[in-house]
Amino acid sequence: MSPAREEILGKLRGALKRGPLTGERAAKLEARLANHPAGIVPRRSEGLDRKGLTKLFEDQAVEIATTVERVRTLADVPRAVADYLSCHNLPAEFAAAPDPLVDKVPWSERPLLKLKRGKPSPTDAVGLSVGFCGIAETGTLMLLSGPDNPSTLNFLPDDHIVILPASRVVGPMEEAWRQLRESRGGAMPRTVNFITGPSRTGDIEQKLEMGAHGPRRQHILIVEDESLR
Amino acid sequence: MQSTSHAFKDNAHEALGNRHLQSALDKMRAGFPQRRLDAIGKLPEFEDLREQGREIKNHVLENLDWYLERYERNVIAAGGHVHWARTPEEMRQIVLGLCRKLGARTVTKGKTMIAEEVGLNDFLESEGVTPIETDLGEYIIQLRREPPSHIIAPAIHLTKGQVEKTFRETHTDLPPDRNLEEPRSLVAEARTMLREKFLKADVGITGANFLIAETGSSVIVTNEGNGDLTQLLPRAHIVLASLEKIVPTLEDAAALLRLLARSATGQDMSVYTTVSTGPRRAEDPDGPGEYHVILLDNGRSGMLGTEFQEMLRCIRCGACMNHCPVYGAIGGHAYGWVYPGPMGAVLTPSLIGIENAKHLPNASTFCGKCESVCPMKIPLPKMMRHYREREWQRRLSPPAARVGLKFWAFLALRPPLYHFFYAIAAQVLGLLGRRQGSFYNLPLAGAWTATRDMPAPQGRSFQEMWHQRRKKKAV
Numbered sequence: 001m002s003p004a005r006e007e008i009l010g011k012l013r014g015a016l017k018r019g020p021l022t023g024e025r026a027a028k029l030e031a032r033l034a035n036h037p038a039g040i041v042p043r044r045s046e047g048l049d050r051k052g053l054t055k056l057f058e059d060q061a062v063e064i065a066t067t068v069e070r071v072r073t074l075a076d077v078p079r080a081v082a083d084y085l086s087c088h089n090l091p092a093e094f095a096a097a098p099d100p101l102v103d104k105v106p107w108s109e110r111p112l113l114k115l116k117r118g119k120p121s122p123t124d125a126v127g128l129s130v131g132f133c134g135i136a137e138t139g140t141l142m143l144l145s146g147p148d149n150p151s152t153l154n155f156l157p158d159d160h161i162v163i164l165p166a167s168r169v170v171g172p173m174e175e176a177w178r179q180l181r182e183s184r185g186g187a188m189p190r191t192v193n194f195i196t197g198p199s200r201t202g203d204i205e206q207k208l209e210m211g212a213h214g215p216r217r218q219h220i221l222i223v224e225d226e227s228l229r
Numbered sequence: 230m231q232s233t234s235h236a237f238k239d240n241a242h243e244a245l246g247n248r249h250l251q252s253a254l255d256k257m258r259a260g261f262p263q264r265r266l267d268a269i270g271k272l273p274e275f276e277d278l279r280e281q282g283r284e285i286k287n288h289v290l291e292n293l294d295w296y297l298e299r300y301e302r303n304v305i306a307a308g309g310h311v312h313w314a315r316t317p318e319e320m321r322q323i324v325l326g327l328c329r330k331l332g333a334r335t336v337t338k339g340k341t342m343i344a345e346e347v348g349l350n351d352f353l354e355s356e357g358v359t360p361i362e363t364d365l366g367e368y369i370i371q372l373r374r375e376p377p378s379h380i381i382a383p384a385i386h387l388t389k390g391q392v393e394k395t396f397r398e399t400h401t402d403l404p405p406d407r408n409l410e411e412p413r414s415l416v417a418e419a420r421t422m423l424r425e426k427f428l429k430a431d432v433g434i435t436g437a438n439f440l441i442a443e444t445g446s447s448v449i450v451t452n453e454g455n456g457d458l459t460q461l462l463p464r465a466h467i468v469l470a471s472l473e474k475i476v477p478t479l480e481d482a483a484a485l486l487r488l489l490a491r492s493a494t495g496q497d498m499s500v501y502t503t504v505s506t507g508p509r510r511a512e513d514p515d516g517p518g519e520y521h522v523i524l525l526d527n528g529r530s531g532m533l534g535t536e537f538q539e540m541l542r543c544i545r546c547g548a549c550m551n552h553c554p555v556y557g558a559i560g561g562h563a564y565g566w567v568y569p570g571p572m573g574a575v576l577t578p579s580l581i582g583i584e585n586a587k588h589l590p591n592a593s594t595f596c597g598k599c600e601s602v603c604p605m606k607i608p609l610p611k612m613m614r615h616y617r618e619r620e621w622q623r624r625l626s627p628p629a630a631r632v633g634l635k636f637w638a639f640l641a642l643r644p645p646l647y648h649f650f651y652a653i654a655a656q657v658l659g660l661l662g663r664r665q666g667s668f669y670n671l672p673l674a675g676a677w678t679a680t681r682d683m684p685a686p687q688g689r690s691f692q693e694m695w696h697q698r699r700k701k702k703a704v
Contacts (some may be wrong), residue, residue, distance in 0.1 A: 005313040008472070008526045012294040015534035021295045029295055029477075033443050036478040039281050042274050042487070060497070119514045122428055138497045150514040155457045173483040188307065188444045190509050190516045191461070194502035199454040202494070203366035203382060204412040205253065205389050206260045212365055212416060213423065214454025214501065 038174040045136045045171030053136045054222060057169045060139025064197035065210065066218045070166075073225040074101070078110040080221050081161060085113075085126065088217070090159060094126035095119070099148040101130045101163060101228075119150035120157055127157035127215075131164035132183075133176040134220070138196055141220065142176050145191035154193050160215040165228040230348045230376060232581055234565035237588035244559035250386050254560055257385055261551035264495025265602070272491065282488050283606045285481050286542035289473070290533065296442040296475045297524070303445025307507030309520035317347035320525050324349060324434070324467060327521055328358050331465055333431035339449060339456035340364040341436030342380055342545060343469040343525055345567045346580070349434075360434075361426045363455035365419050372399050378561030380568065381493050381547040386560045389415065423455070433459035433517065437470040438544065439485065440522070443478045446506040447522060450489060450499045457503055465519035466505065472529050473541040479504075485544060488604035492546040528580040536615050540575050542605040549599035549609060555592050564589060571599035571609045578616050587625045590616035651690045659688030 013019055021029065045056055058068045071080050085092060093114040096102050107113055120127050129149050133142040141162055145151040154160060170176050173194075180192070199214030210216050233240060244250055269275040289296055301311040314320035320343075328336065336353065338344060338360055350360045350371065362371040366384035370377055372395050377383030384392070393409040396418055409415055435456050439448040447468045449456045460466040476482050482504075490496040509516030532538055550556040550570025561569030566586070568576045574589040583590075590613040599609045620626050640647040662668055662685025670678040677683070 002313055004315045004319060004526075007315060008313055008524075008530055009294050009297065011526070011530035012297075012472075012533060015530060016291065016294070017534065021292065025292075026295065029292055029299075032477060033299070036443060036480050038480045039285070039484040040274055040277050042272060044272075064496075064500075122424070140498055140502075145513060145516060146510070147512045147514060151457070151461050152515045155454050155461065173486070174480055177479045177483065188446060188504070188506040190506060190513055192446075192504040192506075193457070194498065194504075195500065196496075196498040196502070197500050199452070200500060201365045201416060201453050203364070203369070203384055204387075204392055204415055206256050206382070206385070207389075207412040209413050209416040211420065212453035212455070213363065213420060213427075213458055 041172045041174055042137060048136070048171065050166065050169075050226075053169045053171060054166050054224075057134045057136040057139055058222065060136065061134075061197075061220060062139070064139055065200075066139060066197050066220060068220045068222060070222045070224055072223075074105050074223055074228065075109075077105045077163060077221060077223070078107050078113060081128070082110045082113055084159075084161065084219055088159065090126055093124075094128055094161075095121070095124040095153060095157065096128040097130055097149045097153055099130040101165075102128070105163075119152050122156060124157050126159045126161065127153040128161045128163070129153050131162045131168060131220070133179055134164050134169040134222075135171075135173055135176050135194070136169055137172045140173070140194050140196040141218075142180075143193045143195065144180070144189045145193075146189050151191045151193060154195060155214045158211070158215060159217045159219065160198075161219045161221065163221050163223060166222050166224045167226065167229055169222075230345055230567055232566040232577075232585055234577055234581070234586040234589055237563060237565055237586075237592060240563035240565055241559045241592070244563045249388050249391060250560050253386050253388055254557055257379075257382075257551070258557045261495070261548075265492060265548060265551070266495075268491040268495040268497060271497075272487070275488075275491070278484065278487050279604055279606055282485055282544075282604055283542060285476060285484060286473075286605060289475050289477065290538060290541055293472065293475065293533065296477060297472060300440055300442040300445055300475055303442065304507070304520075304522055305445070307445050307520075309445065309507045309522060312521060312523045314523055314525045315527070317525075317527055320347045320469065320523055320527075321349060321352045323523050324469075325353065325356055325358070327465065327467060328353070328432055331432055331519070333358060333465075335359045335361060335426070335430050336432045336434055337361050337363050337427055337430040337459045337463065338367070339433070339435035339451065339459040340367050340383070341434065341469050342377075342567060343436055343471055344434065345377060346527065347469075347525065349469075361423070361430065363423055363427065363453075363459055364451070365416065365453060365455075368419055368423065369395060372396075376562065376567070378569065379547060379550060380545050380572075386562060427458040427462050430459075430463045432465045432467060433461075433463040434467045434469060435460055437468050437474050437522075438489065439476050439482050440470055440474045441477075441479060441482055441504070442475055444504075444506055446504045448482055448502065448504050450486070450502050452494070452496075452500045454501050457501055460503075460505060461516055463517060465521065466508070466517035468505075468520075468522040469525065470522060471525045471527070473543075489544055489546055492548040492602065492604040532579050537575065537579050537612055539607050540572070540579060540612060542607055543572055543576070544605060545572075546604055548602045548604065552598045552602050554594055554596060554598070564592070571613070572607070575609055575612045575616070583616055583619055583623070584625060587620050590614075590620070648690070648692050652693060655686040655690045655693075656688055659686045662686070
């Protein structure tokens, strides 16, 4: 143990006029961590059904300059991606997450699309990821790092497309945390990215400009297929 | 960072006469407060969330040692390292030691006020490690060799013309006839220049908005995405944070995030909120190979248990300075150290000593706006008053003010004498000023009348009129 550590902790305890916490007080803190109670949750997403949540998510996302397209099933994804690329005059080649959901997309229907699976190279103009959750409260995407979804995909390309099954749209951020705790038994991935719109800056005269360092455009494909998890 | 807080008065005078600065501040005053108001108007729970945020942080501060130890344990469990620094010097040495160990030549930096506090950039440069600021505002002021003037908008004191000039002087490889008139082209140029730096950097340094005890995670919030490229691309991610950044759980972080962006920029959420836990996992295709957190005390443990403890709730949103009439008039540089505005007027004397920052707690009209917009309900005016008291006790206030106040106190404690003097003064000044209606200068109050006129009294004091009215009523 470093002397700095001991001195700092000693000073804190001195200021709080007590020694290290033990017994009942420590147990209370343990319990608070173990139960991780949620506090006040904004009512704006309360009581909404799947349709309502998806609508709120979409409205909030559009508000912060994300673009959203709803598609019925994964089979519609290649068409939607191709349309997006041609609409913005983008190359047909893009970096795509090795996520199993991407494997389920029938890409062969659009033979001109060229997927590069894995993390992007600095020259890739477009990245495609799969969202872990969509948070309706604020129109926020939640993406987890890991072999399925390299985090650099979220930041290096100029255009970032995210596939999000509608079943993954939740109300508040607390619900997104709950899903993460359940899916991984409490283990945190290296990086959790909450993304609320495309990159921007107001650093020059407070004038809002898109595309500061991250993607200039953020596009979400909501897949409405109820059977998709 | 070297402080010039002792020269606040001169700094402020200069700021008031700076045309560029005043034009930039006009834009700030018009922007931030309205955006905040719009955002909280859409969230009926905002007031309750403030109260809850205050409680969460108070709970943390009462148990800070326990939470820090738990946080440390969980960082280590996730494969990261925790270092403790008592002083800026210790923090600088730890950073340098890590850079040396990693053979780092260039370091990209996300925005961190702690790095400003410990003067990291100058130090690294002097040791042969090149720091590159990547937040656009920080990048601009690094090129200009200036300190930040605002904790979330570091270049808010500059006009686009000044930024253009800086870019032309720095990016000399680019065609001189390029168009840089609009912020859009300036942003694009910075993006291109910095992209190269991101890809080449050996180490990435960021700050932390929160440290989560439950998971050993650090959280940063940005709009640009620079903090993410900073931490994802290099071989190691170093987090600089002060002790009080701890929150217990992920849910507590969610609760405070609802306050942060709304209070800061009027957004519901900043664009990128990133929760980082340890280094990249064995199976991860990207991310930093090492993860280090350096915890800085630098005087904060000395604030705990005192009348300044509540300042440790601060989440650095900048709302207090965005709404402060004094900050709005002079900008951040006049405050002379890292933290400007009302929060700086309390934090600076706490960290560098009241004797080095005695003007700051006086740089307030006590209008109370800072406290009313603070998402953590920090009683900033009250704490400034505590510092004014300390200043008085330690005889740091100027002799003229001390003599004047003593004289006033002598009278105020003797009401009949007070009324007698006051009535005479009102009469004499009323007579003297009757013709012009106001005074353009007054003996002993030259500093006050230098920038404003003193309206002439109407000849009678309030007390006199009050007594007369009561007599009339009685009749």
